[in-house]
Amino acid sequence: MTTNPFVLTDTELDLLPTDEDVRFYQEHGWYLSKKLLTDDEVDALTRASDDFYAGHRDHPLPTHPPRIAYWTPEHGEVQRHNDYVHVEVDAIRRVLTKPLIGAVAARLAGAEAIRVFQATMIYKPPRPEEQSNIVPWHFDKHYWSTSTSERMLTAFIPFHDCTEEMGTITMVDGSHQWKEIGADDSVTRHFADRDRSELEAMLAANAEHNGAEVTKVPMVIPRGHMSFHHCKTYHGSGANRSDRPRRAISLHLQDGDNRWQRYPLADGSVLSYNHDHVVRRDAQGNPDYTDPRYCPQTWAGPTA
Ligand SMILES: O=C(O)CCC(=O)C(=O)O
Ligand SMILES: [Fe+2]
Numbered sequence: 001m002t003t004n005p006f007v008l009t010d011t012e013l014d015l016l017p018t019d020e021d022v023r024f025y026q027e028h029g030w031y032l033s034k035k036l037l038t039d040d041e042v043d044a045l046t047r048a049s050d051d052f053y054a055g056h057r058d059h060p061l062p063t064h065p066p067r068i069a070y071w072t073p074e075h076g077e078v079q080r081h082n083d084y085v086h087v088e089v090d091a092i093r094r095v096l097t098k099p100l101i102g103a104v105a106a107r108l109a110g111a112e113a114i115r116v117f118q119a120t121m122i123y124k125p126p127r128p129e130e131q132s133n134i135v136p137w138h139f140d141k142h143y144w145s146t147s148t149s150e151r152m153l154t155a156f157i158p159f160h161d162c163t164e165e166m167g168t169i170t171m172v173d174g175s176h177q178w179k180e181i182g183a184d185d186s187v188t189r190h191f192a193d194r195d196r197s198e199l200e201a202m203l204a205a206n207a208e209h210n211g212a213e214v215t216k217v218p219m220v221i222p223r224g225h226m227s228f229h230h231c232k233t234y235h236g237s238g239a240n241r242s243d244r245p246r247r248a249i250s251l252h253l254q255d256g257d258n259r260w261q262r263y264p265l266a267d268g269s270v271l272s273y274n275h276d277h278v279v280r281r282d283a284q285g286n287p288d289y290t291d292p293r294y295c296p297q298t299w300a301g302p303t304a
Contacts, residue, residue: 006099006299015100017107025108029176029233030217033104035224037157041095042224046159048091049121049247052082058090065277067190069120077125078132081192083274085249086119087294096251101155101226102299105253108228109151113256114299115290117144117152118274124167124246128239133167133246135191136199139175140252141231142187146273147289149258152231158248162221164238166246169227172203172234173215181209185265203234226251254295260287 008016015034017025025031037045053073061084064070071080086093102114124133140154141147162168182205191199207214219227229235240246260282263271279291289295 004301006102006301008100008103012100012103016104022107022110025228025230028171028173029230030171030173030219031108031228032219032221033226033228035222036100036104036226037095037098037224039224041098042159044091045095045157045249046247048089049123049159052085052089052092052121053080053123057088059088061088061278063277065274068274069190069192071123077127078130079125080121080123082121083118084294085121086116086296092119092121092249093296096249097296097298099299101251102253102297105153105155105228106255106299109153109255111151111255111257112300112302113297115254115256115258115295115297117147117252117254117258117289117295119252120250122246122248122250124240126240126243126245128241130239132192133238133240134196135169135237136194136196137172137203137234137236138191138199139232139234140229142183143190144231144273145188145263145271146260146276146287147254147258148261149255150231152252152254152258153228154231155226155228155251155253156219156221156248157226157251158221158223158246160244160247161223162219162246162248163242164218164220166242166244167238167240168219168221168246169229169235169237170216170218171227171229173217174212175207175234176230176232178206178210178212178232181206185267188265188271206234253298254289256297256300258289260289
């Protein structure tokens, strides 16, 4: 018999969300964690991120999928997004696959197992006027239409205290419970490719349809802590008005049951997600969202 590699220390067990925290997440669609990363781990992320921006890769991707977010220095001082940092950089992968993060996600999502779905490194330069720093309102499930799961979630992990002044991630409270109106195939396109006022209008129309107020809650996140949001929680973020870059990783997570599904678009084509160009194929020849290279498992077993 093999032993379960996903074990938590007694100190880590104290860092799991309580039953009340889980109820809060279910009701509000977001959760601000305890200190899940040690100072050494956050330092390691910061160093690895410096090295990454200086060009270091342990395992360069074999190919860049057509819709990958991938900042390179030629793009200049705009907001940087880099997908697949958990694949390209060992030091980053080590921290992000820490079982404690998976265990917290498993409790929140009510899942038996958790795998990484995607990890995007994000850098907002300290330029208050920079329009690309503004993240328009969106929810992540729109980009994951080729995933069967409705309970995927994201951990937003800053490398420093992250404040409103820095343009921290901001949740629209309870919006994961809304019924959606007006969605067409355009919602599957990344926010960076969309008109911002259109997305603002989409949020307002959806709130009205649900008879809901838009309550925006900025996540003030101390170093080592992280915020979690449900894949249908609307979120966005504002300008970085501080004198330091806002640095973070957005760690997208899937529950163990998640699988690829065919998602036909109105024009007759089929939607493809980045993974569909790089992950291994399953027995049916479809993209395998359990491929351990791209989607490593980080938790299995009960957390109650
Ligand atoms: O960078 C931000 O403020 C938002 C990131 C985001 O959209 C996410 O973590 O899903
Ligand atoms: Fe997002």
